[in-house]
Amino acid sequence: MVLTDEPLLRSPGLYLDGCWVRPVDGGTRAVHDPADGGVLTIVDEAGPADVSTAIAAARAAFATGDWPATPKAERSALLLRIAELLDAHRDDLARIETADTGKTLRESHLDIDDVIAVFRYYAHLVTIDTDRLVDTGNPAVISRVVHEPVGVCALIAPWNYPLLQMSWKIAPALAAGCTVVVKPSEVTPLSTIALVRLIDRAGVPAGVVNLVPGSGEVVGAALTDSPDVDLISFTGGASTGAEIASRAARHVTRVALELGGKNPHLVFADADPDSAVDAVLTGAFLHSGQVCSAGTRLIVHASIADEFVAELARRAAAIRVGPGRDPASQTGPLVSPEHRAKVEAYVALGLSEGARLVAGGRRPDDPALAAGSYYLPTIFDDCDRSMRIVQEETFGPILTVERFTTEAQAVALGNDTAYGLAAGVRTADPARGERVVRALRHGTVWLNDFGVYTPAAEWGGFGRSGIGRELGPTGLAEYQETKHLWHNTAPAVGGWFSTG
Numbered sequence: 001m002v003l004t005d006e007p008l009l010r011s012p013g014l015y016l017d018g019c020w021v022r023p024v025d026g027g028t029r030a031v032h033d034p035a036d037g038g039v040l041t042i043v044d045e046a047g048p049a050d051v052s053t054a055i056a057a058a059r060a061a062f063a064t065g066d067w068p069a070t071p072k073a074e075r076s077a078l079l080l081r082i083a084e085l086l087d088a089h090r091d092d093l094a095r096i097e098t099a100d101t102g103k104t105l106r107e108s109h110l111d112i113d114d115v116i117a118v119f120r121y122y123a124h125l126v127t128i129d130t131d132r133l134v135d136t137g138n139p140a141v142i143s144r145v146v147h148e149p150v151g152v153c154a155l156i157a158p159w160n161y162p163l164l165q166m167s168w169k170i171a172p173a174l175a176a177g178c179t180v181v182v183k184p185s186e187v188t189p190l191s192t193i194a195l196v197r198l199i200d201r202a203g204v205p206a207g208v209v210n211l212v213p214g215s216g217e218v219v220g221a222a223l224t225d226s227p228d229v230d231l232i233s234f235t236g237g238a239s240t241g242a243e244i245a246s247r248a249a250r251h252v253t254r255v256a257l258e259l260g261g262k263n264p265h266l267v268f269a270d271a272d273p274d275s276a277v278d279a280v281l282t283g284a285f286l287h288s289g290q291v292c293s294a295g296t297r298l299i300v301h302a303s304i305a306d307e308f309v310a311e312l313a314r315r316a317a318a319i320r321v322g323p324g325r326d327p328a329s330q331t332g333p334l335v336s337p338e339h340r341a342k343v344e345a346y347v348a349l350g351l352s353e354g355a356r357l358v359a360g361g362r363r364p365d366d367p368a369l370a371a372g373s374y375y376l377p378t379i380f381d382d383c384d385r386s387m388r389i390v391q392e393e394t395f396g397p398i399l400t401v402e403r404f405t406t407e408a409q410a411v412a413l414g415n416d417t418a419y420g421l422a423a424g425v426r427t428a429d430p431a432r433g434e435r436v437v438r439a440l441r442h443g444t445v446w447l448n449d450f451g452v453y454t455p456a457a458e459w460g461g462f463g464r465s466g467i468g469r470e471l472g473p474t475g476l477a478e479y480q481e482t483k484h485l486w487h488n489t490a491p492a493v494g495g496w497f498s499t500g
């Protein structure tokens with residue numbers, strides 16, 4: 001597939017201070033189609049000087065522009081215009097996202113719908129007054145707690161949900177009155193370039209949104225090291241998050257981190273078997289497992305485990321792996337040959353650790369798929385918590401299986417991870433369900449469901465899965481400073497240093 005004629009992706013690709021420009025000290029990068037390895041298009045990438053220009057434009061728009069003081073109703077109206085444009089280009093954006101990430105068109109359409117919903121949600125939320133009056137006990141004092149934009153925000157996103165993850169940042173940042181510098185993943189920059197084109201068309205003031213595609217090492221590091229950035233909002237891997245946090249600490253720059261997960265899916269013996277198998281399969285293999293909240297760790301009651309795993313293996317082997325643009329495909333390729341090599345190394349590791357392969361464990365045989373980065377849904381049985389494939393995020397279509405016999409053991413296994421992003425529980429017993437979802441130390445816990453979310457509820461992780469929350473009111477608060485205003489309406493001499 002070739003996207004060079006795509007109107008939403010016309011070069012040049014840096015958007016600085018309201019203009020589309022060529023990089024001053026950056027370069028270009030070929031963006032590849034994971035379905036067949038071909039070149040989709042060539043994009044411009046920023047260099048350090050371009051990043052400085054972007055930050056300076058965002059700083060000027062924040063310090064001397066109108067955006068932070070623009071009435072909330074006008075900021076809300078801009079978000080709604082962006083949502084309308086996204087809606088009008090839903091199919092174009094889905095096509096671009098599928099070409100760039102490899103995910104199925106059905107998934108891309110769902111992503112775009114969620115992106116639109118996020119812009120609409122923050123357009124609504126920002127109009128709600130959250131200022132608070134405080135009773136100081138002194139009737140002469142009016143004490144108020146108000147919220148103001150944090151300032152210049154660097155927004156750094158990963159490759160697995162490029163448009164969705166970036167929208168979870170851009171929408172609340174603009175709603176709050178911040179100005180932003182946007183850096184998509186160098187692996188999948190295309191839908192973000194298209195989004196910024198639509199934001200430009202929606203009439204965002206110059207300097208409020210700036211786009212600097214490029215690598216983490218060059219563009220990401222330049223953003224992270226800048227003393228003129230007030231907040232770095234990052235979604236990506238845990239080790240990159242730790243690196244960003246430590247570099248940001250030198251300037252005491254705020255960080256918001258959405259990192260990885262190794263998410264347990266607990267299945268009790270009384271769970272409805274059909275929906276449980278279906279949910280475990282979808283949780284593990286949607287988008288070929290390249291999902292931060294993928295349920296990659298099945299923890300199943302020993303009394304049903306053999307039958308449950310056999311059915312899972314049968315169903316996994318029947319998943320139709322193929323190009324995302326083919327409606328017959330149920331899941332697409334991995335994002336790149338390099339990423340597939342990492343997944344293959346984890347499969348080799350699992351075998352060497354003694355796990356028993358019961359499904360997949362190899363590339364598909366179909367010669368028509370040979371040029372793409374495909375990998376079959378893979379299941380390892382007989383796993384235990386000492387194995388690295390049970391503890392580390394593989395970010396591919398690999399499901400590990402552990403068994404339990406008591407509720408306490410299931411909870412202990414579910415919490416036995418350095419991460420804490422998401423977990424699922426399946427049981428027909430509501431009392432047990434409530435006990436277990438409260439005991440699990442994860443940012444989102446689903447009971448008899450998996451992988452679903454809503455823009456109105458917070459998303460984020462315990463432990464190594466991150467710092468802070470996106471979505472919901474907390475997702476807006478990430479982009480706000482809290483200020484206390486104390487107004488004495490009857491000033492009088494205090495007399496502390498009275499000379500009398």
Ligand code: NAD
Binds near residue numbers: 159161165235395466
């Ligand atoms: P990554 O950490 O390799 O890269 C993420 C982004 O950071 C990219 O834009 C990259 O260019 C940039 N980057 C890399 N090094 C940098 C540096 N030194 N300074 C600044 N920026 C730098 O992650 P990835 O491989 O793109 O994405 C996969 C990871 O993202 C997985 O671990 C996944 O779990 C996580 N993720 C988390 C969530 C969540 O909501 N918690 C959502 C999606 C993905």
